[in-house]
Structures are given as structure tokens and as C-alpha cells.
Amino acid sequence: MAMASPPLAVTSERDLRLDLFRGVALWLIFLDHIPENIVNWFTIRNYGFSDATEIFIFISGYTAAFVYGRTMHERGFMLSSARILRRAWQIYVAHIFLFTIFMAEIAYVAATFDNPLYAEEMKILDFLKQPDITIFQALLLKFKPVNMDVLPLYIVLLLLFPPTLFVLLRQPNLALAGSAVVYALAWKLDWNLPAYPNGVWFFNPFAWQLLFVFGAWCALGGAQRLAGVLRSRIVLAVAIAYLLFAFAITLTWHFESLDRFVPGWLGEWMYPIDKTNLDVLRFAHFLALAAVTVRFLPSDWPGLKSAILQPAIRCGQHSLEIFCLGVFLAFAGQFVIAESSGGPLLQTAISVLGIIIMIATANLLSWYKGIEGRSPLSRVKPPDADLAGGEA
Amino acid sequence: MTFIIAILTTIALVHGAAAAEPTPAPECDVPESLIPVQNDLTRVGTEIKDRHRLDISVVGSGSSVLTGPDGARFAYPALLEEALRKRLPGNEIKVTLHVPTRQTTADMAAGLPKILADDKPALVIWQAGTVDALRGVEPEEFRTNLDQGLDAIATAGADVILMNMQFSPRTESMLGISAYADVMRWVTEQRGIALFDRLGIMHYWSDEGIFDLYSATNGYAMARRVHECIGRALASQIINAGHLDAEKIQTTR
Numbered sequence: 007m008a009m010a011s012p013p014l015a016v017t018s019e020r021d022l023r024l025d026l027f028r029g030v031a032l033w034l035i036f037l038d039h040i041p042e043n044i045v046n047w048f049t050i051r052n053y054g055f056s057d058a059t060e061i062f063i064f065i066s067g068y069t070a071a072f073v074y075g076r077t078m079h080e081r082g083f084m085l086s087s088a089r090i091l092r093r094a095w096q097i098y099v100a101h102i103f104l105f106t107i108f109m110a111e112i113a114y115v116a117a118t119f120d121n122p123l124y125a126e127e128m129k130i131l132d133f134l135k136q137p138d139i140t141i142f143q144a145l146l147l148k149f150k151p152v153n154m155d156v157l158p159l160y161i162v163l164l165l166l167f168p169p170t171l172f173v174l175l176r177q178p179n180l181a182l183a184g185s186a187v188v189y190a191l192a193w194k195l196d197w198n199l200p201a202y203p204n205g206v207w208f209f210n211p212f213a214w215q216l217l218f219v220f221g222a223w224c225a226l227g228g229a230q231r232l233a234g235v236l237r238s239r240i241v242l243a244v245a246i247a248y249l250l251f252a253f254a255i256t257l258t259w260h261f262e263s264l265d266r267f268v269p270g271w272l273g274e275w276m277y278p279i280d281k282t283n284l285d286v287l288r289f290a291h292f293l294a295l296a297a298v299t300v301r302f303l304p305s306d307w308p309g310l311k312s313a314i315l316q317p318a319i320r321c322g323q324h325s326l327e328i329f330c331l332g333v334f335l336a337f338a339g340q341f342v343i344a345e346s347s348g349g350p351l352l353q354t355a356i357s358v359l360g361i362i363i364m365i366a367t368a369n370l371l372s373w374y375k376g377i378e379g380r381s382p383l384s385r386v387k388p389p390d391a392d393l394a395g396g397e398a
Numbered sequence: 399m400t401f402i403i404a405i406l407t408t409i410a411l412v413h414g415a416a417a418a419e420p421t422p423a424p425e426c427d428v429p430e431s432l433i434p435v436q437n438d439l440t441r442v443g444t445e446i447k448d449r450h451r452l453d454i455s456v457v458g459s460g461s462s463v464l465t466g467p468d469g470a471r472f473a474y475p476a477l478l479e480e481a482l483r484k485r486l487p488g489n490e491i492k493v494t495l496h497v498p499t500r501q502t503t504a505d506m507a508a509g510l511p512k513i514l515a516d517d518k519p520a521l522v523i524w525q526a527g528t529v530d531a532l533r534g535v536e537p538e539e540f541r542t543n544l545d546q547g548l549d550a551i552a553t554a555g556a557d558v559i560l561m562n563m564q565f566s567p568r569t570e571s572m573l574g575i576s577a578y579a580d581v582m583r584w585v586t587e588q589r590g591i592a593l594f595d596r597l598g599i600m601h602y603w604s605d606e607g608i609f610d611l612y613s614a615t616n617g618y619a620m621a622r623r624v625h626e627c628i629g630r631a632l633a634s635q636i637i638n639a640g641h642l643d644a645e646k647i648q649t650t651r
Contacts, residue, residue: 039571041567041570041571042567042570112572115568115569115572118614119568119614120614120615120616121568121613121614121615121616121620121621122464122465122466122616122617122618122621123464123564123611123620123621123624123625124564124566124568124569125460125461125464125465126459126460126461126499126528126529126532126564127461127528127532127564127566127569127573128569129460129500129532130532130569130572130573131572151571151572152571152572152573152574153571201534203533203534204533204534205533205534205535205536206536262431262583263431265587270588273584273587273588274588277580277584278537278538278541278577278580278581278584280538337571340570340571344567344568344612345612347610347612347613
């Protein structure tokens with residue numbers, strides 16, 4: 007590949023499958039974030055090693071390359087980098103906004119909940135005694151309450167993205183190899199970012215970047231290069247076999263009596279399946295899932311245009327807003343469940359209501375975007391950044 | 399905006415409804431599936447049969463005691479002792495406590511050799527995990543510390559029951575415990591030792607409406623009742639796994 011004028015391998019038409027699956031992933035993340043929720047049984051983390059996070063990060067990498075790759079190709083490194091950094095800033099602001107809501111909830115629990123049975127567990131709220139330090143650490147992305155780990159990961163991934171994209175556009179395989187090396191080194195040398203008050207980031211950016219860069223690599227022609235591999239029956243068979251294996255293993259987590267069927271050596275080798283460092287088993291599970299999906303769901307599948315799938319696609323097209331909304335709704339829903347000691351019926355109602363709110367909001371955002379786009383006052387935007395609500 | 403109003407209304411309505419409901423009378427049976435029998439407590443069995451005594455050391459942190467006046471008297475270790483005395487009459491039962499608050503598993507593992515030497519227990523009940531979750535200890539490190547402590551207990555020839563965390567629905571979104579619970583389950587399975595699944599049992603009580611663990615009460619009544627039930631469930635597990643059912647002991651004596 008010539009270094010001087012790299013050919014642009016970006017696919018021209020937006021792949022609706024990405025929006026669809028990102029939308030579904032956002033719903034699943036919402037559901038998974040409500041701890042006591044019977045509807046959680048339907049989310050994919052119960053049926054295999056990987057979960058909605060993998061889908062979300064991969065597709066985010068894919069769309070980031072899709073949107074900013076074009077900008078970088080046509081308008082140069084500086085402009086595209088500026089746009090990527092602006093996006094990172096937006097996500098940072100969104101994260102801090104969510105943090106504020108979370109703090110309000112925590113402060114409420116701390117003020118009202120005083121059950122002596124949980125004197126020890128309530129020490130988790132000790133940080134409220136030092137708001138100066140806590141808020142400062144939150145601004146540094148070091149203090150992150152449970153379930154608020156994805157956006158900081160996303161921010162770091164975007165901050166690292168301009169140089170990555172620069173290499174990806176010229177030497178995609180080199181960039182991917184580099185990413186794999188960083189992943190391996192992170193495992194070998196225990197690289198991670200520090201967290202407050204102690205510990206490390208729940209999603210290790212040095213490990214999870216592999217999935218993001220792999221997504222970007224696929225967007226920049228990698229998917230076409232893999233097409234032959236994906237058509238192979240052997241690959242399909244291996245992928246399905248692995249998915250079944252993962253399913254069988256996850257069954258033993260839910261039915262403890264099945265545990266004795268997992269041979270000791272296998273468990274010893276396999277556990278723990280590390281989410282923080284994107285365990286190879288998780289990554290492989292995502293790859294298998296993607297391989298099977300791509301095989302049975304071609305991008306020109308007419309169903310993608312059907313009305314039933316539009317809600318998910320819409321949500322996927324406004325991923326940042328819907329993600330934040332989902333995190334907020336999970337807080338709120340969990341709060342309602344806790345306040346009312348709610349049973350399965352209430353949990354189901356809250357889950358359904360939450361998804362309806364996410365869909366309604368996504369539609370509102372699309373409508374708003376449409377209005378703005380048609381307004382004669384709005385400047386003509388460059389065609390790259392706004393492809394079908396194409397947010398990275 | 400409408401949805402925020404809708405949510406707030408729901409909260410208000412549901413909250414009102416819940417507040418009106420009386421707390422159900424606690425009857426805290428534990429289903430057999432949550433009290434494993436396959437991990438034999440052989441040392442406990444021989445100790446009772448040969449010496450008619452049982453020395454138990456409870457090693458743990460804040461959730462093994464209760465705060466307030468007479469906290470220790472109403473916490474599960476004391477109630478376990480009481481339950482065992484009742485169910486194993488004619489045997490000397492002694493439970494020794496080592497439960498300073500804020501002990502991590504690393505602290506406890508380091509302290510275990512001395513405890514084992516001093517108490518010479520036949521059984522160690524080791525409650526762990528909560529403080530590690532509070533401190534954000536890495537699960538892998540947590541596992542190493544558990545292994546270290548369990549090795550010490552095995553070397554001393556004592557039986558062990560590993561106890562996991564409490565089910566605490568109100569702090570669930572702030573305190574991530576599942577990774578630690580997974581480690582404890584896996585470690586006990588690997589070593590073929592007993593796990594007292596406090597998390598699962600309390601979850602069951604909550605699901606069945608036996609205890610309202612969401613309750614914001616600041617009274618001690620429920621906490622004491624929960625500890626009493628934990629003590630009883632532990633006694634059942636010890637009696638099952640030590641094969642100490644009353645009839646058998648009476649015939650051997």
C-alpha cells in the first residue's frame with residue numbers, strides 16, 4: 007500500500023446491522039445494570055462468555071473509523087483529530103452528568119438507609135465524607151461508581167484514536183498488530199490505569215483497545231478481507247462449537263449442581279474469565295458470535311428495513327445519548343425497585359418502560375436532527391460527520 | 399421531562415404502597431439445595447464422636463458481628479454456639495471470635511497461623527469478601543490470599559467452612575461483590591471444601607419475602623433475626639456435613 011496517497015477502503019453505505027446490534031447492546035446494558043431484575047435472564051451474558059459491552063465497543067470502533075476515517079482521508083489529520091477530541095469531550099461531559107445523578111442517589115441512600123445489618127457494606131459510602139477529594143477524583147476519571155466504567159473507557163479509546171487511525175489508514179494490518187501487542191503487554195506487565203480510592207480501572211483500556219481497533223480495522227476494509235474466511239464452513243463449525251461450549255459452561259454457573267461436570271484442569275485453566283482485561287475467552291466468544299451473525303444476517307437483508315427493527319436501529323444511531331439515558335434509567339429503575347421491595351412484575355414493567363423511553367428518546371433525537379438538517383439557517387454540513395446519524 | 403415525572407410518580411405510589419405493608423413474620427428455613435452435604439467435615443465428626451467437644455474459630459470482619467450494645471451476643475457466631483449446644487446436647491461447644499472490622503482477606507490469611515495455634519479449632523468458619531470488595535482488591539489477588547489462608551488451615555488439620563458476603567440489595571449498585579463471590583465459589587469447589595452461601599441464602603430469604611432486606615429500618619430487630627437464622631443455618635450445615643445427626647451420636651455414646 008502506497009504511503010503517499012492511501013486508498014480509502016471505507017465502505018460507502020452505512021451498515022444498518024451495526025446500528026441494530028448497537029441498539030440491542032444498549033438495551034442489554036440497561037437491563038444488566040439493574041441488579042435485581044428478572045428480565046436479566048434474557049441478556050446474552052447468561053448464555054456465553056462475552057456480553058453487550060463487547061458488542062458496544064466493537065461497533066463503536068467500527069463507526070469511529072467509518073466516520074473519522076473519511077474525514078481524515080479527505081480533510082487531513084488535524085481536522086479529524088479535532089473532531090475526535092471534541093467527541094471525547096462530549097462523552098466526558100456526559101459522564102460527569104451521570105456521575106452527578108449517581109451522587110444524588112448515593113447521598114439519598116446514605117441519608118435514609120441505616121440498617122445495622124449492613125453497617126459494613128455501608129462503608130462504601132464513606133467517600134461522601136470527603137466530597138472534595140471524591141469529586142476531584144471523579145473529574146480525573148479515577149473515581150468511578152459501579153456501572154459507570156464504560157464511558158471513561160470510551161474516552162480513553164477516543165483520545166488514543168487519532169494516531170491509531172492515522173496508521174490504520176496507511177498500514178491497517180500493522181495497526182492491528184500493534185494493538186494486539188499492546189494487549190499482550192498489558193496482560194504480561196499488568197498495565198492498567200489507577201482508580202480511586204484504590205485498585206485499577208474496571209475496563210482496562212490497554213486490553214479493551216484491541217476490540218475497538220479491531221472494529222476500526224474491520225470498517226477500513228478488514229471486513230472485506232475477512233469475507234473469504236467467514237464464508238468457510240470450517241470457521242462456521244468452529245464458531246458454533248465454541249458458542250455451544252461457552253453456553254454449556256455458563257449453564258454450570260446458574261445450576262451449581264452441574265459444576266461437577268467441569269473438569270478441574272479445565273476450570274483451573276479457564277477461570278477466572280477476566281472481564282477487566284478482556285479475557286481471550288471473551289474476545290473469542292465475541293468473534294464467534296460475530297462470525298455466526300455475519301454469516302446468517304447479510305448486510306442487504308431486507309428485514310433491516312422492516313418496521314419491527316427500526317426502534318433498535320434508531321437507538322443504535324444515537325448511541326451516546328441512549329447509553330447515558332440507559333445508565334440513568336437503570337439507576338432510577340433500581341431505585342424504584344429498592345424503594346418498593348419490588349417483585350418480578352415491577353421489574354418487568356420497569357425494564358419494558360425503560361426500553362420504551364429509550365426508543366422514544368431516540369426517535370425524538372432523529373426528529374430533532376431532521377428538523378435541524380432541513381432548516382435553511384443551518385450551514386451545509388460536510389457530508390462525512392452526519393451519515394444517517396452516524397455517531398462514533 | 400414527562401418520563402422523569404412518570405418515574406417520580408411511580409416511586410411515590412409504589413413507595414407508599416410498600417410502606418403500608420407489614421413485615422412478614424420471619425420463618426427462615428433454607429432449602430436443601432443451599433445447604434450442601436457433599437463436603438464432609440471429617441474432623442468435626444471425629445471430634446464430637448471421640449471427644450464430645452467442638453472448638454470453632456470464626457474469622458471474619460464487620461458482617462460477623464452486630465454494632466450496638468451486646469452486638470456480639472446477637473450476632474451469628476454466638477447464635478451458632480447456642481444452636482449447636484441445643485442440637486448436640488452433652489457436647490462441649492466453644493466458638494471463639496476473631497472479627498475485627500475492616501479486615502481484608504490478606505490480613506486474615508496472615509493472622510490465621512496464630513489463631514490456629516492459639517485456638518486449636520476443629521473447624522474454622524472463615525467469612526470473607528466484603529472488605530475486599532470495599533477496598534477494590536483485585537479478584538486474582540483475593541484468590542491468592544484465600545488460598546494462602548486455606549493452606550494454613552489445611553496444614554493445621556482443621557475443617558473449614560468459607561462464608562461469602564451478605565446479600566445487600568441497597569448497596570448492590572455501589573458495591574460490586576459478584577467477582578469475589580465467584581472466586582469463593584470456585585476456590586471451594588477446587589479444594590472440595592464447604593461454602594456457606596450466605597449470599598444465596600439471604601437472596602432466597604429476600605425473594606421469598608421472609609426478610610425485607612431493602613428495609614431502611616435502623617432498629618436491631620431484623621438484623622438480630624437475620625443473624626439468628628444464619629446461626630441456625632450454619633448449625634444445620636455443620637451437623638449435616640459432620641454427620642452429627644442426633645440419633646447417631648446417641649447410639650455411639
